[in-house]
Amino acid sequence: MIKFIISSDQANALISSNYCELSPEQSHHCLRVLRVQKGEKILLIDPLGKQKYLVEFYKAQSKDIALLKFLENAGQLSTPTVKIIFLPSIKQPRLELAIEKLTEIGIETINIFESERSKAKLKTEDPRKKERFKKISLAAAEQSANAPAQINLYDSLADALSQTEPQSKAFICSLSPLAIHVSKLQINKGERVSLAVGPEGDLSSSEKLLFEKNNFIEIYCGESVLRSETAAIVATSFINIISQAK
Numbered sequence: 001m002i003k004f005i006i007s008s009d010q011a012n013a014l015i016s017s018n019y020c021e022l023s024p025e026q027s028h029h030c031l032r033v034l035r036v037q038k039g040e041k042i043l044l045i046d047p048l049g050k051q052k053y054l055v056e057f058y059k060a061q062s063k064d065i066a067l068l069k070f071l072e073n074a075g076q077l078s079t080p081t082v083k084i085i086f087l088p089s090i091k092q093p094r095l096e097l098a099i100e101k102l103t104e105i106g107i108e109t110i111n112i113f114e115s116e117r118s119k120a121k122l123k124t125e126d127p128r129k130k131e132r133f134k135k136i137s138l139a140a141a142e143q144s145a146n147a148p149a150q151i152n153l154y155d156s157l158a159d160a161l162s163q164t165e166p167q168s169k170a171f172i173c174s175l176s177p178l179a180i181h182v183s184k185l186q187i188n189k190g191e192r193v194s195l196a197v198g199p200e201g202d203l204s205s206s207e208k209l210l211f212e213k214n215n216f217i218e219i220y221c222g223e224s225v226l227r228s229e230t231a232a233i234v235a236t237s238f239i240n241i242i243s244q245a246k
Contacts, residue, residue: 001041001042002030002034002036002040002041002042002043003042003043003045003142003143003145004022004026004030004042004043004044004045004142005044005045005047005142005147005148006020006022006044006045006046007023007048008046008048010023010044010046011044011046011048011049011051011053014044014053014055014068014070015070018069018070019058019067019068019069019070020044020055020067020068020070021061021065021068022065022066022068024063024064024065026066027060027064027065027066028064030042030057031060031064031066032064036057036066037057038057038058038059039056039057040056040057041054041055041056041071042054042055042056042057042068043055043074043145044068045077045141045142045145045147047077047141047147047148050076050077050079050147051073051075051076052073052074052075052076052077052145053070053071053072053073053074054071054072054073054074055068055069055070055071056068056069056071057069077106077145077146078106078146079106080105080106080107080236080240081187081189081191081192081193081239081240081243081244082105082106082107082193082194082195082236082240083107083108083109083167083192083193083194084107084108084109084110084111084164084167084194084195085102085107085109085110085111085195085196085232085236086111086113086157086160086161086164086194086195086197087102087110087111087112087113087196087197087228087229087232088112088113088114088118088197088198088199088228089112089113089114089115089118089121089122089199090118090119090120090199090200090227090228090229091119091120092120094227094228094229095112095120095133095229096132096133096136097229098110098228098232098233099133099136099137099140099149099151100136100137100139100140101140101233102149102232102236103136103140103141103144103146103148103149104140104141104143104144104146105233105237105240106144106147106240107236108147108149108150109149109150109164110133110137110150110151110152111152111154111164112133112151112152112153112154113153113154113155113156113157113159113160114154114155114156115157115198115199115201115204115207116156116157116203116204116206116207117199117201117202117203117204118199119199119200119201122153122154122155124153124154124155129153130151130153133151134148134151137149137151157203157207157210157211158210161210161211161214164194166194166214166215167191167192167193167194168191168192168193169187169191169192169193169194169217170193170194170195170214170215170216170217171185171193171194171195171196171216171217171218171219171235171239172195172196172197172211172216172217172218172219173195173196173197173198173218173219173220173221173226173231173232174198174218174219174220175220175225176218176220178218179218179219179220180217180218180219180220181219181220181221182219182220182221182235182238182239182242183238183242185219185239185242187239187242187243188243189243189244191243193239193243194216195232195235195236195239196211196216197228197231197235198228200227200228219235221234221235221238
């Protein structure tokens, strides 16, 4: 089914009048690329309202703006337990893969920081990089019927932690012999969790201390040594499943 992310204004128009217009960019994609026909069903996703709506294509208005007609509420967006992830700067293709898959899982916020041992430089001052990451997350959200993740870029871990609201629990993937296996975690449904992974060269001692001071608990998912993006995806999935089983 075709899916579009809509703004709060579009959602309000749909609720109040049973109709809403797609944006010019969305309309172009709908009318010129997908060539949607009258009556064809579309799923609209409202990230702020956490709601999904089933609509149908009604007609093309002046200036090729697509008008949609409300059919029914299609349920609320999923609410996974892991809300925020701290991800180190890694090579761009792998970072983009992580953003895509973490959005599909339902992560709300992805904080990408330049670790002291990151081999890939983040270049936080380049607006094109953040814009590209946002587009990747938006496309993944439309594919998975989730909200797009908020993408934040930080020059250091200290900046990322200081500008992020603490959640009820916080974990960091680790190979330490003192780390707790993820299956042993006690997480209740509805709790909000932050998760962090380090770079492949491991975190520096000062970064480890920062996580400790911010009450991050060390966990591990198995004996394999995972790349940063794989560890983020696997640990997020494990924690979400564990909390939903409670």
